[in-house]
Amino acid sequence: MSTGAAQPLQRLLSQLELEPRDGDLFLGRTGAGGGRLFGGLVAAQSVLAAGRTVATGALHSLHGYFLRPGRHGAPVTFAVDRIRDGRTFTTRRVVAHQAGEAIFSLSVSFARPEEGIAHQDPMPDAPPPGELPDWEAERARLLGEPRGEEGPVEVRICDPDDPLGRPLPPSKRMWMRPRGALPDDPLVHTALLVFASDRALLSTAARPHGLPWGRRMGASLDHALWIHRPVRFDDWLLYAMHSPAAHAARGLVFGAIYARDGQRVASVAQEALIRIPRGL
Numbered sequence: 001m002s003t004g005a006a007q008p009l010q011r012l013l014s015q016l017e018l019e020p021r022d023g024d025l026f027l028g029r030t031g032a033g034g035g036r037l038f039g040g041l042v043a044a045q046s047v048l049a050a051g052r053t054v055a056t057g058a059l060h061s062l063h064g065y066f067l068r069p070g071r072h073g074a075p076v077t078f079a080v081d082r083i084r085d086g087r088t089f090t091t092r093r094v095v096a097h098q099a100g101e102a103i104f105s106l107s108v109s110f111a112r113p114e115e116g117i118a119h120q121d122p123m124p125d126a127p128p129p130g131e132l133p134d135w136e137a138e139r140a141r142l143l144g145e146p147r148g149e150e151g152p153v154e155v156r157i158c159d160p161d162d163p164l165g166r167p168l169p170p171s172k173r174m175w176m177r178p179r180g181a182l183p184d185d186p187l188v189h190t191a192l193l194v195f196a197s198d199r200a201l202l203s204t205a206a207r208p209h210g211l212p213w214g215r216r217m218g219a220s221l222d223h224a225l226w227i228h229r230p231v232r233f234d235d236w237l238l239y240a241m242h243s244p245a246a247h248a249a250r251g252l253v254f255g256a257i258y259a260r261d262g263q264r265v266a267s268v269a270q271e272a273l274i275r276i277p278r279g280l
Contacts, residue, residue, distance in 0.1 A: 009180040012152040015041065016048055016191055024053050024080035030072050030098075037070030039104070039220045040198030042096050044191040046106040049078035050092040051187040057090050057110035059190050061226045064106040066219065070098050088112050120228070123262040124240050129175035132156035135199075142213045153196045154179050161203065161212035168207040170243035172200055177236045189233045193266065197225055197239070197255065202272040205243035205251025209274075217275045221250065224269040229259075236260055241268075249275050 011031060018026040026049040030037055043064055051059065070076065076098045083091040089111050096104040135155030140147040142163050158173035176196050182189055202218045241255040255268035 008150055009152040009178055012041075012192075012195070013183070013188070016044060016188060018045060018048055018052070018078065020052070021077075024049075024082065026052065026078040026080070028076045028078060028096075030070065030074060030076060033072035035072075036219075037072055037103075038195075038198070039066050039070075039223070040195040042066075042070055042076065042104045043106065043198060043223060044195035045076065046078055046094040046096055046104060047108060047191045047194050048187060049080050050094050050106070050108045051110070051191075053080050053082060053092060054090050054110045055085075057088075057112045058186060058230065059227055060109055060111040061224070062106060062108040062194070063222070063224045064104060065222045066104055068101055068103045069219070070096075070103045074098055076103070083107075088114070120264040121256070123238065123258040123264070124173065126158050126173050126175070126238055126240075129156040129177075129236050132158060132175065133160060135174070139213055150179060152179055153177065153192070153199075155196075155199060161207065162210070163212065165210040165212055165215055167210045170204060170208045172204040172207065172241045174200055174239050175236045176239055178233060182234055186231065189231045190227065193227075193231050193233050193237075193257070194225060196233075196237075197257065197266070197268050198223060198270075200239070201241055201253040201255060201268070201270045202251070202274060204241040204253050205246055205272055206274050207243075209246075211274065211276065215276070217277055219273045221271045221273055226267045227265070228267065229263055229265050231265060232259075237265065246274070249273055 015029050018028050028045040076096050079095050081093040091109050094106040095102050156175040206216050238258045243253045245252050251272050251274050253270050257266040
């Protein structure tokens with residue numbers, strides 16, 4: 001992989017290196033950019049802030065609310081509240097503030113590993129990633145715009161949106177992997193998975209209504225994720241999403257993330273606000 005291709009990932013990894021402040025406060029950088037700050041970045045930084053206060057155990061679940069849109073160029077302060085340190089489970093609450101306002105809140109739980117019951121649904125069939133269109137290229141094609149800079153996570157789409165806005169089933173599959181090597185830190189691998197898990201959920205709920213990119217306004221409202229197995233995000237992962245219901249401009253989406261060997265790594269749930277712009 002070329003140095004140029006790895007630069008977006010290196011910028012993201014630098015944003016995940018939070019600066020410790022007094023007590024359980026951490027400062028995160030947002031970088032330059034236009035539009036709203038990507039919610040997955042704030043969620044990933046919140047996971048890092050919480051994890052840096054935990055002595056043992058790995059993240060197994062999180063529940064977050066996107067309160068206000070964040071913006072690029074201004075730092076974010078993460079305040080961690082040590083709710084409980086138990087023998088098996090450790091709980092933290094994180095509130096992210098930017099310019100004096102709360103923009104994201106997160107409840108997160110860490111657990112020590114133990115032996116016990118195990119089962120999972122089978123991994124759905126999907127074409128191999130090498131045969132599929134790239135996310136950024138597909139987005140540029142649908143919007144009729146030049147392709148922008150590559151993102152830190154490479155995404156290959158199994159089920160593209162219809163460029164004419166024809167309704168499609170409320171399901172989507174995609175492969176994703178970092179555009180480069182990650183440090184050998186399990187918490188960083190988990191945080192990057194949280195970052196990537198905020199992709200394509202909203203668009204899945206918009207598919208049956210014929211609302212591809214450029215024909216909708218939307219925002220993530222909340223986000224939940226459960227980790228089932230230790231995360232190693234250094235190869236392709238399959239992300240399968242389905243939206244079972246939508247009402248009052250809010251779409252619900254469930255997701256399942258699988259390693260290439262078929263093991264289910266994580267499960268996701270999100271509700272998103274989806275509106276049709278006036279004039280469409």
